[in-house]
Amino acid sequence: MVNDAALAARIESLKVRNASANLDLFGRLLVDNREMTVWEHDTKLLPLGARIWRRNARRFAREFIRPDALKADASPTDYDPKPIIRKASRKGFQTLMLPLPVGTAFPGSYFLGSAALQLAVVAEEFAAESGGLALLLLAHHLGCAPMALSGHIPTVFRHLLPMYAKAILGRPEIMAFAITEPGAGSDVEETEGGACAHLVTTAKKRDKGFVINGRKCFISDGAIADKVTLYAKLDNEGIESWTCFLVEKGMKGFSVGRREHKMGQRAADASELILEDVFVPDTNVVGPLRSGWANNRNVLNYSRPVVGAMALGHARGAFERAVEFCRRTSLGTRRLIDCQDIQIELADMLIKLWTARAMVWHSCGQFRCYQSASAAAKVAASDISFEVCTRAMELMGDHGYLHGGLTESLWRDSRLTQIYEGTNQINRLAVVEHQWEAELSRMPA
């Protein structure tokens, strides 16, 4: 960038990594001059278990997700998801909701950090390669979460642990989570909306079980799931009676309807589930009757940081590809990355990625994820993600909107993170609701 060789040498000598040689020994020890990527720096901040999973996940994502990303996005209905799910299961990625020895999460990070932290670091790595394949693998955890978070020991022993054992043995079952209904999207993700929601999926008590009728929509992995944790109100009652049921593929009357055509995250289906007089035995009721609403809301508390991490992954993936583009693209003899205006853009994007990661990891800072921190992390990370992906595309000029470079597919993927798991407007209301008594509505003392 500097033509004058002498000036260039002076500038080089003034950089902190060189100038710090002039400090005395103790002064030098206080300067961190290690040349390390942000990824390496951040990984070292994590507790040991999460650190291991972050490294494993990046390796897996580059080896198995990257090669499939474009074809799974371009032709989702032709893509067979089973092989990658089997591979992820064998590596322990599909059993991270519970700690060793029944799951694969490391107990130290799980109990001293958060139950969601190890999933969140994995989610970022998967999503950096493909939003669709990341969702395909991660929606399974969302399906398992109602069972794990129900605190209902019989459910855990009867359903979750056998499923985890099968997954570890390489015969994974796929779970999905079904709350959204055609007439109730955001309603079921927020308190006031829930109170007025127009729900149709209803369970009627019968001998030794329930008969469920209704429809669910936009269900991630709905078409390929072996089992679904599905919420229904009890007959003649409101959302207060919401109860979670484990509905299994093959149950009479249970079918998959329309598969939605999405802008992004296309490798994972978003499907309609149709329930026509589906008999679900009492043993498939997750937790006590009428515990579904609380269970659902707490599932969102644990899933929103993971969605934030996915958003962060999309943005990081787009950023990395934009950097690569700027390295190999030149204006004449000068690489784009050597231009100061481009460097400033990249620095801005890097700062935003750091901000999002700080929010996501902060929301996983204690064992129990809580509503306001989870919702805030999801909003911040997804808004940042869409902005960073958009800027990455712009930085690449006309090349940014061509298929094949992954930047544009990550841009399409990132937009969904501002919508699912509650729109970002709904999530803002969740922040207000949780902090209302403690600090918003009361006058300060």
Place this chain on the structure above:
Amino acid sequence: MECFTGLRDGEHDFVGLAESFARKTVQPMFEGDFPDGDPARVASILSKAFEVGLASSPDSRMPGYEYGIWGANPGDSGNRLSAILLSVIARTCSGIAMNLHSQGLASSIITASQRKLAHPPGRVAAALQEGYGLPGYLTLIDPAREGPEAVSTMARAHGSGYVISGNKSFVYGMSGTEAFVVFCRVEDGGWGCFLVPADTPGVQVTGISERTGLRSCGLFELSLKDVEIPADARLDEGDAASLVKRSVCLHWLGLSAIAAGNGQGALLAAKRYASERYQGGTLIENHPAVRKLVARSEARVETAFALLLKAAESLEDAGDCLRQCAIAKLTITELGFQAVTDCLQVFGGYGYMEDYRMEKRLRDAVVLKSAGGSGNALELFIFEVGREV
């Protein structure tokens, strides 16, 4: 009409024609399961656009020659009207609007050259861009300047004509483009502008179909290998700098008009949806969170149109039109994009699905931001041209 206040006398009929074309001819392409509209219908839509005179043409016998988009009708009123017509069509489909813009842009260059063509081509497209993007300001002044943005496509005198070699990238145009208006360097170091028929030996046109948005408009890479053309194919009188400048200004203005129209279309759709869909026991338009999204979009669309019309009127001001059009492109495509993404959010999950075509609007909006110079390049351009002004 409801979408435009302050139309001038004489503009109403043209806007009515564009609205009718958008409703009756363009809208039906979205019947069926086509996220970007039925590609099989595009050809007939464009034929109709030529027939009713919305599509401009370098052929003075065609209905759109004078009053088509970017047609020969000179003056700021023609430019203003063209920008309005593009935005009206983009409310329904940005891709179709892009076809008409590209056709009009190239036709306008041919018309402005005042070259009488014995057999004017029907469908034309302008090829200026190379490699990474549009030339920077200093390259526009001097295409041969030493430095990163030097223009590499060259025309050399050969016998009684010229030989052109080089590559042009990201050329938008109608499918079946018959001739390209190619801007390149000439031997004396200045700009030259040449009309190159697509079937000339040495011309290779490659279509790019796999892209994010504006998919109903063609996008081409143009390879020119020792393409021999006659002397009368040169459109300028020795220096094409003014034609280059006009081309850049019209391109930015057209993209801005399409972005504003796309944003307006998204706003109309979001308002309609918000007044029909229930959440939390009430229409979603009753939720303050939704009202904020809609109101913000309304403000952005209004601002975009004000700036668009100002820039359109600046086209006849040779001293400042580059700066005005660059500012318009930078600002309006961003405003349009923000309006679309906020309006998509009003739809919740349905906004992300293909059903309501909001996702298509967003894909189109992001392409409009990057096409023909993205934010970073435009910022530098505005500084450089602003210093000159």
